[in-house]
Amino acid sequence: MRDYIKKDPWNIIEEGFDPALNRISESIFSIGNGKMGQRANFEEKYSGSSLRGSYVAGVYYPDKTRVGWWKNGYPEYFAKVLNATNWIGINVSVDGEELDLATAQVAGFKRVLNMQEGILQRSFVATLASGKQVEVQSTRFTSIVDTDNAVIRYTVKALNFSGKLTFSPLLDLNVVNQDSNYDEQFWVEISRTAAQGSAAITGETKKTAFHVACAFKLALEHDGDDASYTIAPFSQEKLVGNTVNCNIEQGQSVSLIKYVAVISSLYADKATIQANAETSAAAAYSKGFAAMLSEQRAAWAKKWAECDITIEGDVAAQQAIRFNILQMNQTYTGEDERLNIGPKGFTGEKYGGVTYWDTEAYCLPFYLKTADPKVARQLLVYRYKHLGRAIENAAKLGFKHGAALYPMVTINGEECHNEWEITFEEIHRNGAMSFAIYNYINHTGDVGYLAEYGLEVLIAISRFWRQRVQWSDRRNGYIMLGVTGPNEYENNVNNNWYTNLLAQWTLNYTRESLAQVKASDPKRYAEIVVKTQFGGHEDEEAIWADVAAKIVLPVDAPTGVFIQHDGFMDKELLPMTAIPKGEYPIHKHWSWDRILRSCYIKQADVLQGIYTFEANYDKETIKKNFDFYEPLTVHESSLSPCIHSILASSLGYEDLAYKFYLRTARLDLDDYNHDTDDGLHITSMAGTWMSVVEGFGGVRVRQGTLHLNPSLPKQWQGYSFRITFRGSLLKVTVASNAIMIENESDLGLMLYVSGKEMRSPARQLLTVAR
CATH class of the missing domain: 1.50.10.10 (Glycosyltransferase)
Incomplete structure (x- = not known):
């Protein structure tokens, strides 16, 4: 577990630059809008360890399966959502000296993901080998209004010198997937163009023949006297961009605004796709940074009004749940039936960005109640x-x-x-x-x-x-x-x-x-x-x-416990506390043979079934099975803690429910499993939301009727969540002495609160004593 992210209710904050944490932060600070996503790589050149990642929804490659043997029915390939054109690149140099955070002295580094607005900001002071110091501030976001567009505002201030500042905004198609089975590059260049203040490039995926076109248009701002700029386009194989030179005086700032469009052939004709991207980038340029930012803020405010969860008295829990909700909304919007949800979303390459059963079991409940x-x-x-x-x-x-x-x-x-x-x-x-x-x-x-x-x-x-x-x-x-x-x-x-x-x-x-x-x-x-x-x-x-x-x-007659599978009860049934601490996680320390013969459970299995069909079992049956299987579960799947948290809540195991909630909620923020560097656990994030709403909130839908049976963790002073149900939008607030249900829609609703049937009238507040 790591603990370097600052606690804040609406922001993810990193202060100070530690190269050893960079890949983790690249995942945590990822942004997206359902159509595309971007890891939090630096705009300027960085020669240190980095997982470059820019992903476009629905664009994939069938990478040939790499196995030493073959069986009938075995898949011939592993589909991968591809690392696409690097559109964020803005190389920077001062009097010919390149800015590189791997070699410069870095001070005052701060990176902030503003969850309320879906905006990534970064600032730092870099001292180059020559002693020249620059202060850099960058702001970028992928628009959830104009979903083909993204924008970067990159500002450089000269702190102790006057000289020549060079920006090199670029579009780089010379990209690779680090999970490529055969170290293959998956993109072929189709066309490229570069002009003064703009550039565009189109690539085609091998085998699947998807086209993705990227384009940018530039704006420049200077806080001093009128500045003279020289802008020269450059173009070479798989790389296009501009070189922007300007003079900068000590204490002055120059800002480059890069308006970007990313369009795939899922949404445009291949013959005109690059022209479409150029037109889209120009439209963003015409709208301007301030207008795009204003629209972004308004659109996110509307989203949060439908799905926010507030937690009083526990900033770590508050930050975590909003982080998970943010990433779910950045990953999937439901606007295209051809798209689905990968376990890493747009934040990394592991699992190939493809769809698992996680979508139906974990993600669907989130979207059912929040959209x-x-x-x-x-x-x-x-x-x-x-x-x-x-x-x-x-x-x-x-x-x-x-x-x-x-x-x-x-x-x-x-x-x-x-x-x-x-x-x-x-x-x-x-x-x-x-x-x-x-x-x-x-x-x-x-x-x-x-x-x-x-x-x-x-x-x-x-x-x-x-x-x-x-x-x-x-x-x-x-x-x-x-x-x-x-x-x-x-x-x-x-x-x-x-x-x-x-x-x-x-x-x-x-x-x-x-x-x-x-x-x-x-x-x-x-x-x-x-x-x-x-x-x-x-x-x-x-x-x-x-x-x-x-x-x-099968049921074990002496205990009444459902038997996980034939032979399970013949194992040596030792609790997970019997495993020496130095041997966790067991999949990294034990042989597969030893794991298979042990009684230890990676994630909820019998308990997954009880969770799914909870209404079919009485409390005694649920308790017997939970008490038996939970001590045997090592939770080495990100999908495990949330199910245990929900069941623990229903059984009144408050401390255990909270423990599992916090683990699933801060799984990535605190890098619990030491694997955040390869991407976030998007589908498990839906489980975090379930832990609050279905766990502590006790929300169930039984035979088409909404039931609420809330509890209040002792670590919290209170909490609230919003859910949509059959046309009604409800804000449920749980306090120490009352449950308040505010119907924010024009449709009244019959529901059950703590087992009692009640009516939530339209546009009114229903208060129930606890």
Whole structure:
């Protein structure tokens, strides 16, 4: 754990420059707008250790899988969201001496991510080898109003000299992915141009042939007398820019404003894409920095009004939750059904920027309660559009009749994960897809989604589960062999309780959904029957009912605990406190063989199932399982602490709930797992929000009705959060003696507060004593 980020309710602050922390800060101070994102690399040249990263949503490359062996059905490639054109570059020199923070003496360094406005600021004083001192201030943001645009204002002040100042703003396509399997460069230059005060370059990805065009237009400001500038364009392979020379007097400042456009061929015709980028950069230039900044502030203010969480009396917790909310909103906006959420978002290359089951299990609840329903709907439509590929994925593994296996990792619907025990066996991801459909409809009331898209997906997934199980005479039930549950520290196990539970639930929910659509929309039902050839090869509904009724869900008779998988209770069940402190994390200190034979759990597994279907279990059952499995869990997945925090809250384990909340909330800010340098844990950030709203706030949606059962951690004086539910926007405030629900919409709402039915009238405040 590190503790160098200053505590502040609305800002992420780093004071002092430590090169050893630079890559961590590059991740933490990342910015984005849903279409593109940028790590917090320096504008000026930096020869020290850095992970350069500028990412464009939906643009990827199929990097050939690097394994020493091959199996039938194994993915041929690992898709990667690519490091794209470096648009932030502004090299700086003073009388020919280059500014480089790796070689200069740096004082007064401060970096601030203003979360309220989505703006990154940096300032420092650098002393060059010659003794000349400059003070630098930079401000940059990716616009959430004009989402093709970003802007940088870069100011240099001469502190102890007069001389010649040179800026070299550039666009650099000569970029690499550090996670490239074969050290390959993925971009080919298509065109470039440079003129006085502007430049543009277009690259094409190998194999996938995406085009990305970047352009800039410059403005210059001087705080002294009228200054003379010379601006000369330069152009060479994969690099374009301008060289700006000006004279600067001691005490004077010169500012370069770089208006940038980044456009991909997802949104523009390839034949005109570079012209479009040039036009967009010019439009930003015409609008001006002050107007763009004003619009940015207003747009973020509107976002925060819908999703902010306030915490009184705990600045560390306040800062952390806003940081997580900020990054979620910078990563995904729901405006394009072709886009999804990578575990690192726009902040790094690990996991390739591709989509996992994390989206449905962790991110969907955040967007369901903090945004217009169409945002969450887009996430589901994304999976529907990939249904054909999911059926192809299953067919590669031998499944028939339209059975679908959604990929563990994807960007275009095709499986591209590179580890066999995950690719072939971690099939519980299919259940996350089916539950997401239910979760969306339960929250929004959009029952039409089932007929329009959802039922086709449910049928295909149910066909997979029906074929994946097999009958066991010995167990007198259906079993599922050779799977990996959420706990990836145990592979190739039989009858993983969580996986079997999801299969059972999906089969039952699909049958219910068939009946619902048949009754409500018989025409659409008939279309689906024909399209899917439903019931054409067997009596599917009857068989699904039989499998659901007889699937094995083992329970340990002496304790009443659900057995994680066959053989788990035969292990030596020692708590994680038995592991010597110097051996954490175990995946870095133990052999894989030792991990697999141990009882230690990477993340919630049985408890993931209990969290998902909490309403089906009484408190005693939840407590038995939590008390048994939590001490065995090492939480070496970023997705683990939030689930434990939520369940601990529901059980009244207040200290444990807070401990897990703080760990998940400050996972990246404090670099808990020593891996923030390769990017933030975006999907786990959604879990942080869940820990507050579903955990401490006790928010549940049961049979289409909102329930609140808040608790107040003793470390907090109070807290509030906003949620949207079926057209109502509620601000819920929890104090030591009362729960206040302010309905900020024109729609009244019936809900349950601490088990009692109440009405929250439109535009009124409801106060309930605690």
